[in-house]
Amino acid sequence: xxxxxxxxxxxxxxxxxxxxxxxxxxxxxxxxxxxxxxxxxxxxxxxxxxxxxxxxxxxxxxxxxxxxxxxxxxxxxxxxxxxxxxxxxxxxxxxxxxxxxxxxxxxxxxxxxxxxxxxxxxxxxxxxxxxxxxxxxxxxxxxxxxxxxxxxxxxxxxxxxxxxxxxxxxxxxxx
Numbered sequence: 001x002x003x004x005x006x007x008x009x010x011x012x013x014x015x016x017x018x019x020x021x022x023x024x025x026x027x028x029x030x031x032x033x034x035x036x037x038x039x040x041x042x043x044x045x046x047x048x049x050x051x052x053x054x055x056x057x058x059x060x061x062x063x064x065x066x067x068x069x070x071x072x073x074x075x076x077x078x079x080x081x082x083x084x085x086x087x088x089x090x091x092x093x094x095x096x097x098x099x100x101x102x103x104x105x106x107x108x109x110x111x112x113x114x115x116x117x118x119x120x121x122x123x124x125x126x127x128x129x130x131x132x133x134x135x136x137x138x139x140x141x142x143x144x145x146x147x148x149x150x151x152x153x154x155x156x157x158x159x160x161x162x163x164x165x166x167x168x169x170x171x172x173x174x175x
Contacts, residue, residue, distance in 0.1 A: 001022060001026040001028045001036070001044070002027040002047045002048050002051045003026075003033065003046070003048075004016065004022055004025045004028075005045065005047070005048035005051075006048040006052040006055075007049045008021060008048075009052070010093065010094075010095045011088075011091045011092060012099060014098060014103060014109075015102055017045070019040075019041055022044070023054075024060075029093055029130075042107070045099060045109060046108060046112050048117065049095065049096055049099050049112055050112065050116070052095025052096065053096055053116040055095065056081075059080045059081070060077050060120070060123055063076035063080065064087040064127075069172070070127035070130065070133070071168060071169045071172040071173055074127065074172075075168065075169060077145075078145060078148070078161050078162075078168070081145070081149060081161060085149070085152055086158055091153075093149045093150060093152070094146060094149045094150075096111040096113050096116050096117065097146065097150065099112075099113055116175075117142070120142060121138050121142045122138075123141060124137075124141050128141070133172065137172070140171065141168050141172075144164050144167055145161075145164055146159040147164075148161045148164035
């Protein structure tokens with residue numbers, strides 16, 4: 001149910017994802033939803049966002065395990081994100097973005113999105129700091145990647161992500 005909800009939220013956004021659709025697509029009985037998620041849709045969506053974020057974290061971990069420079073690792077992450085979008089026929093983008101935009105600012109959902117984004121930016125910061133570069137580059141790189149994910153989805157093309165990968169390399173390889 002969580003994986004199905006993660007896919008649905010990423011494809012349709014928070015408002016566009018209905019509980020009935022998640023139950024239908026997952027084959028789960030309605031009682032299971034409220035048994036496992038007594039907080040209802042918000043609690044399920046938070047679990048789904050964290051699940052989707054875990055997919056990206058796995059991608060980041062695989063890219064880092066291959067070694068190389070920060071630019072190499074980040075380029076592999078971006079390439080993986082582009083492959084993921086292409087495989088989904090550009091119905092997906094960032095597994096957190098739709099909820100981050102739609103969630104009420106003071107909600108637990110917004111807090112979960114902020115926590116995930118901070119963790120991802122932290123990974124990038126660790127990579128750039130390891131090469132003696134300023135940690136603030138991480139915010140620039142992260143914003144570049146998030147923007148490229150959105151543009152790739154809207155344009156139904158991996159070109160914005162490929163351009164972002166080149167821009168990251170330029171940022172990191174030229175002082």
